[in-house]
Amino acid sequence: MPDELKYHSRHSLGELELGLRNDEQWWGALTAVEVLENYTLATMGGPRPALNSLLLLPMIADQAPPAPSGAELICKGKAYVSGTAIGVAAFRLG
Amino acid sequence: MVPLSGCATLRSAQRPVLLAEDMKAALADYKWPDIQRKFYSSNDADRHGLTRRQYRDEVIWLYMRAIDSNYAQFRSSVESESRGSDFAFDLVLAALAGITSVAEADEVGPFAAAIATMIGAKGSFDKNLFFDKTLSAVLTAMDEERAKRRLVIDQGMQNDEKNYSIVRAMADLTAYQEAGNLSDAISNLTTEAVINKRDAVARLENAAATCDSVEDMQQVTADLRQLLDATDGADNTKRDIFAAAFGLPAGLDKTQLVQLVGRELNKDYCKASLRVTKAAEIRAALTP
Numbered sequence: 001m002p003d004e005l006k007y008h009s010r011h012s013l014g015e016l017e018l019g020l021r022n023d024e025q026w027w028g029a030l031t032a033v034e035v036l037e038n039y040t041l042a043t044m045g046g047p048r049p050a051l052n053s054l055l056l057l058p059m060i061a062d063q064a065p066p067a068p069s070g071a072e073l074i075c076k077g078k079a080y081v082s083g084t085a086i087g088v089a090a091f092r093l094g
Numbered sequence: 095m096v097p098l099s100g101c102a103t104l105r106s107a108q109r110p111v112l113l114a115e116d117m118k119a120a121l122a123d124y125k126w127p128d129i130q131r132k133f134y135s136s137n138d139a140d141r142h143g144l145t146r147r148q149y150r151d152e153v154i155w156l157y158m159r160a161i162d163s164n165y166a167q168f169r170s171s172v173e174s175e176s177r178g179s180d181f182a183f184d185l186v187l188a189a190l191a192g193i194t195s196v197a198e199a200d201e202v203g204p205f206a207a208a209i210a211t212m213i214g215a216k217g218s219f220d221k222n223l224f225f226d227k228t229l230s231a232v233l234t235a236m237d238e239e240r241a242k243r244r245l246v247i248d249q250g251m252q253n254d255e256k257n258y259s260i261v262r263a264m265a266d267l268t269a270y271q272e273a274g275n276l277s278d279a280i281s282n283l284t285t286e287a288v289i290n291k292r293d294a295v296a297r298l299e300n301a302a303a304t305c306d307s308v309e310d311m312q313q314v315t316a317d318l319r320q321l322l323d324a325t326d327g328a329d330n331t332k333r334d335i336f337a338a339a340f341g342l343p344a345g346l347d348k349t350q351l352v353q354l355v356g357r358e359l360n361k362d363y364c365k366a367s368l369r370v371t372k373a374a375e376i377r378a379a380l381t382p
Contacts, residue, residue: 003356005363013265015308019363022308025315026356048319051312058265060126065261082246083239084269 003027007040009080013088016040016079017056020090024049030090033077040079053094059087067091114167117160126264129153133260146255150263154247157267165240165274169233236274243270311366315359318373321380322351335379339372 005023007016020030020042027044034041056079057065064076071091079088132140133149141149247266250258325332326348333351334344340358342351362368 003353005360011308013262018308018310022311022315023363025312026319026352026359048316051316057261058268060264060268063126065130066127081265081269082243084243084272086265086269086272 003044005042005044007042007080009038009040009083009085011040011081013056013058013081016081017054020056021052021054024054025051029092030054030074032075033079033088033090035078035080035085038080049092050094053092055091055093057089057091059089062087064089068093070094114160114163117156117163121156121160124153124156129264130260133255150255150258150260151251153260154251154263154267157264158244158247158270161267161271161274164271168274169236239273240270243273246270308364309366311369314366314369314373318355318359318369318376321373321376322348322355324380325351332380336376339376339379 005020005027007019011019020033023042024030024044025048028046029049030042030044031046032043054074055068055071057068058081059065059076064073067073068091071093074090074092076087076089078085080086081088129149133146133153135141138145144152243266247263247270250263250266252258322333322336325336330345333346333348336351336355337344337346340355342354346354359369
């Protein structure tokens with residue numbers, strides 16, 4: 001059963017990434033990210049992933065950046081980063 | 095004193111010397127992801143002889159100029175639209191009076207379209223608040239948001255290319271570009287009026303007030319979850335110990351505990367102190 005977690009809009013990209021990593025250790029792996037009203041909404045569920053395995057990178061226009069070495073794309077969506085809704089791509093290492 | 099003729103058309107800004115089209119054309123050799131490849135190249139020749147940091151700064155400067163130029167053109171069109179026609183305000187009045195069809199708004203320019211979008215999206219739109227915050231306030235909000243985003247870029251450029259890479263710079267430039275957005279500016283001004291308080295769960299309210307930085311608590315969260323997972327089984331004793339640590343009633347199954355304890359953790363998702371304390375408390379109670 002997936003769960004939805006809310007993050008306020010002021011987080012930097014790094015803080016949001018860390019918040020997601022923390023929550024994944026309780027709620028399970030990130031499966032989707034979107035913006036709603038004035039916050040970021042993340043959907044999580046299933047097995048808990050390894051520590052530090054989530055990478056969040058900004059989309060450039062509508063394109064996901066190239067996957068970092070050893071990582072695969074989990075999902076693309078939108079998130080508030082420092083007050084602005086931007087496209088983000090989530091990758092999983094390992 | 096220089097009298098202004100009543101017949102003269104008064105522009106709100108001087109005609110630009112640097113045209114938006116020219117600035118955008120200057121970016122032809124600086125397209126993503128090509129600039130990323132050049133940035134990471136070990137050969138300066140790929141960057142026209144520039145170091146990585148110099149190249150990053152050049153890319154930022156060019157994009158910033160193009161965004162500024164585009165924004166100036168956009169802002170000018172908004173201002174002239176609002177002076178030249180009452181349509182936007184008629185639209186607001188019509189919509190607030192209960193006329194919901196605003197499909198034609200797309201044809202009348204950015205300001206009207208933004209208001210139409212706003213009205214369409216926000217059923218609980220506060221008209222008094224909106225009329226108190228007129229166009230100049232909307233434009234000021236947009237300018238302020240851009241200034242904030244610009245500051246982030248300026249601060250980033252104080253760092254070397256390792257700590258402020260071209261990827262981060264492009265993300266900040268994207269945010270800078272999106273800050274010049276009428277819908278967001280109106281939304282920011284009216285957020286307090288339209289927010290649905292029933293949806294503002296404790297996690298978000300608490301976080302917004304106190305969560306200026308996020309601590310790394312992956313390990314302690316994983317530890318807590320492992321402690322909970324270890325309570326799986328027919329015997330409720332361990333689960334009751336876990337529940338008691340969070341002030342929850344006895345007799346809950348594991349699925350209920352995941353949800354209810356998770357809700358408690360959500361109240362403090364950016365600070366590790368609660369989790370560290372609880373993990374130690376539960377571990378001690380579970381240890382024979």
